[in-house]
Amino acid sequence: MISYRFSAVIEKDEDGYFAFCPELLGCYTSGETYEEARANLLDIVRLHIEDRLADGEEIKPV
Template sequence: MGGDMEEYKYTTILEKEEDGGYHAFCPALSGCHTQGDTYDEAVENIKDAIKLYIESLKAHQEPIPDEDITIKPLKVAV
């Protein structure tokens, strides 16, 4: 294996599930979801899922999406 690996940066969202574990997904990569029994496992799993997703896009000569997401915490008075 040779050559430099490209690095990509994407926002991921991890949600704690009611029945335990975590659901993780990457909004910029449609359909890129995974889960883990622990937070750390979900983080590792979404990293792997993103890597496989991008490898598949490259293999099919499809464009790799740029992230176009803004995270903005808001306070709402009710």
């Protein structure tokens, strides 16, 4: 299994927390708590990578 390492940015805002992965365009989410935003981001990144690999695309940070 290939391992990938990407950055995660989680910021508090007026509605809870906003999270994104700067290296993967389109990978962003939110949550009411830090933990929820982190868990949501992990899911989004995993799904993003699975979709790209299924389409035969190479995974490269932007």
